[in-house]
Amino acid sequence: MIDIHCHILPGIDDGASKFTDSLQMAKQAESEGIHTIIATPHHQNGRFNNFKADILTLTTELNDYLKTENVDVKILPGQENRIYGELIEDYEAGEIMTLANISNYLFIELPSNHVPRYTEKLCFDLQMKGLTPVIVHPERNAELIERSDKLYKLVKNGAATQITAASFAGYFGKKIQKFTFDLVEANLTHFIASDAHNTTKRGFIMEEGLDLLEKKYGTDSLYYFMDNAELIVDGKDIDREIPEQIKKKKLFGIF
Numbered sequence: 001m002i003d004i005h006c007h008i009l010p011g012i013d014d015g016a017s018k019f020t021d022s023l024q025m026a027k028q029a030e031s032e033g034i035h036t037i038i039a040t041p042h043h044q045n046g047r048f049n050n051f052k053a054d055i056l057t058l059t060t061e062l063n064d065y066l067k068t069e070n071v072d073v074k075i076l077p078g079q080e081n082r083i084y085g086e087l088i089e090d091y092e093a094g095e096i097m098t099l100a101n102i103s104n105y106l107f108i109e110l111p112s113n114h115v116p117r118y119t120e121k122l123c124f125d126l127q128m129k130g131l132t133p134v135i136v137h138p139e140r141n142a143e144l145i146e147r148s149d150k151l152y153k154l155v156k157n158g159a160a161t162q163i164t165a166a167s168f169a170g171y172f173g174k175k176i177q178k179f180t181f182d183l184v185e186a187n188l189t190h191f192i193a194s195d196a197h198n199t200t201k202r203g204f205i206m207e208e209g210l211d212l213l214e215k216k217y218g219t220d221s222l223y224y225f226m227d228n229a230e231l232i233v234d235g236k237d238i239d240r241e242i243p244e245q246i247k248k249k250k251l252f253g254i255f
């Protein structure tokens with residue numbers, strides 16, 4: 001299996017601190033059946049800046065190190081970009097990288113509590129450049145939980161989204177878990193990934209998350225998510241289903 005969102009590169013964000021931490025993470029990933037990881041360090045999130053050239057160098061270094069440690073997990077480069085006004089200019093300046101550095105898919109992280117007004121325009125402009133924005137962990141955005149119609153509009157207009165395996169498995173609480181189920185059921189999400197930061201509090205949870213996904217939605221759903229991760233790594237276009245609005249359930253007794 002492939003994990004497209006992971007903070008495994010050492011010493012550059014709030015993920016792995018040292019190469020030995022990256023090694024432990026790679027071992028945990030391997031034990032869950034993950035053979036390929038796209039390393040996606042934070043960029044422009046107010047705390048961490050990690051530019052394309054540095055990520056490429058460190059990815060090569062980590063792959064060499066894992067080889068000497070006999071861990072059979074391949075690391076590919078990527079980046080988790082917090083949304084900001086100059087993102088497209090910086091992409092053109094070579095600071096921003098697509099997933100696996102060969103796909104046309106680009107991670108976009110929204111602030112955790114709201115959706116900036118310019119999100120729609122930025123997503124549109126990215127698509128005009130031939131890029132597909134992938135909104136990471138929308139299930140953890142406080143505004144989107146209340147206003148799923150905003151996410152529907154973005155997806156309908158061509159954006160993709162990635163949910164976190166741990167959210168799906170319930171590690172971020174019932175409300176977030178319920179919203180991840182809603183997103184899957186309404187075809188509002190295209191990837192499931194770990195967003196792992198370490199091997200303890202923010203581990204991979206991919207095996208557990210995907211087992212639950214298969215139990216709840218069947219093998220077709222599992223393969224849809226697994227195939228999309230593979231298509232990204234191969235630099236191909238992903239599969240998409242027609243998105244639907246999430247229906248709000250009316251409270252019994254009020255109507």
Ligand SMILES: [Fe+2]
Pocket residue numbers: 005006007080195
């Ligand atoms: Fe992340």
